[in-house]
Amino acid sequence: MNLEIKQDILLENLNYVIKGVSSKNIIPILNCLKFELNNEGLYITSTDNEITIKTFIEKSNIEKINSLGEIVVSGKYIYEIIRKLPNVTIKIEEIIDNKINISTENSSFNLNCNDINEYPEIDLNDSKNPIIISKKVFKNLIKQTSFACSTQENRPEFTGINIKLNKNILECTATDSYRLAKKYIELDQDYNENINIIIPNKNVIELERMLSDNDENLEMHIFSNKIIFKFDNIIMMIRLINGNYPDTSKLIPDKFNISVSVDLKNFFSAIDRASLFTSEYDKNTIKLELEKNIINISSNIPEIGHVEEKVMIDDNYKDLFKLAFSSKYMLDALKTFESEKIILNFNGEEKPIIIKNINDDGLVQLILPVKTY
């Protein structure tokens, strides 16, 4: 392998693949990047077996190709070298003794290579019927649900996002069993397959960060044990979580005893301030009281003090209704909304709180109340 390439083009691609390299992996080959230079261009791959990221730099974006070939080299070191070089043309060539030399006019790095045969073979072939979705829409789907995943490994399926497809309805669900986030969208076309998979949250977050916020499309190729995302010049494979995701469709009622609309910013700020007088020890519990056209929010830590917040609502509710919930969960849920007003729905002080947009856009946030007696 022997080529010349502009620093900015190479770095842009390394910025993606480096996310698939964990410097803590005890299998040294998984800390490496694989470079494959063929007649089409340069492919760069990283994998930790759970995720694989592969980028492609077209021949036309490479200054000069002197000889084709493949190498496997420490991801961390080649990334830092390219990052610290100025934006000029960089020569990369395989030299004797299983090394590469990376050079510019005044800099010359020799870097030891690893054995190409040790690098895992990863099947990144397409499925027959990829699902097509805009990057922006998919990014939002993940941001609006992923925070509700569990970080506890005792229920592995809760550490992932459940993705379901039925005809043209794509639905994402995440829950840690105390709260649940759900969002569905309509795709441009119907799909025949019924899909019901669980993607590990920590890996799908990496994908979400890599996606630019535009209307270009993303392809999802779904298999029994993995999902492959294709966008821009990037392929990302994520292994699925084994297991059956619980049926969450019954958890969200469609009728409510109380539904009140409230200004999102005011409600968020009030909860945020009330959360000052809560602690993780008491599950960050705050109290909500609804009477007439006022929501009263309160919390206290006896040694420190007490807070009361008032939020005016548009509706007028005659009875007194009370419940308590985790301020942290409520703030997390409220952050997923962008509208000026939201609807808070209640069915009783021990029944889930359901939060929706005023114009239903498929987003539902559920929070279980905290019993305070």
Next chain:
Amino acid sequence: MNLEIKQDILLENLNYVIKGVSSKNIIPILNCLKFELNNEGLYITSTDNEITIKTFIEKSNIEKINSLGEIVVSGKYIYEIIRKLPNVTIKIEEIIDNKINISTENSSFNLNCNDINEYPEIDLNDSKNPIIISKKVFKNLIKQTSFACSTQENRPEFTGINIKLNKNILECTATDSYRLAKKYIELDQDYNENINIIIPNKNVIELERMLSDNDENLEMHIFSNKIIFKFDNIIMMIRLINGNYPDTSKLIPDKFNISVSVDLKNFFSAIDRASLFTSEYDKNTIKLELEKNIINISSNIPEIGHVEEKVMIDDNYKDLFKLAFSSKYMLDALKTFESEKIILNFNGEEKPIIIKNINDDGLVQLILPVKTY
């Protein structure tokens, strides 16, 4: 105490004093702020006995004063409350049971107060002859020297910055015994007192961050065991480190066997890249070779690889000169320079490296070489 004040004015002042509150202090009263409302305005004080910060809000900047008084209250909580309130007029009033109430139209906080009599009395009176210096110049003095202080407590005097005053020359020195940073400036007037004190680095860094980067003046009031800084509406007291700072004036030679001028950016980038192939284990050592009009910089980690960097110099030096040094110390030192070119001065491979600005501006950086044999 009972007053009404705009949120932004109060928060601006709390942003300063909160820096004097450590949430980890085991003496609860030192986690508090003292508020004193008198006929002049509102004073707010924080102290951990090592530093004291006191700000003053003039009467004219307070919306309404209903009654004067003093309170002592948890710094962390009142700071977070004010920070999270909107920018409106806030009422603060002492209520029964040794509490204060902080309120706006929709928010009401009760916060328990601490005993005012337990709060330490701190003497913040002026000295007779304060030293006057521009904030911008003082900020630079600290930034150009403070990084060279030691973090090891076995030589307490090295954890501080040495400040010396002789007539109109103010000199700051910091060293950890492997490197030394020194900067002197000329003040606008002569002072009669000879001053030679050591200020704890960790506290002077807090001061440096609080100073805005402008030409307004700072007053330094120096006492035997403390220094008081006065600027804007702020008083900051820092306890001095006891001990005699070693005489460092002999350490910096004024004659050199080799002096070469080099482009700062190119030299910095070359060292930065070479530092990739060093480790803390080997003191981040890199090698420098000087021959003709080229500086060669190299380093290697045998298992990983090897780097060579070339930097062209303006001078032409006929013999080969070699030495090795810590890339980390060199990068720290180079960051203090702003000129396009700097001068590297050498007296031998075991003698200190002395770095100066091409137009001497009183800044000197010294780095001891590393022996590699």
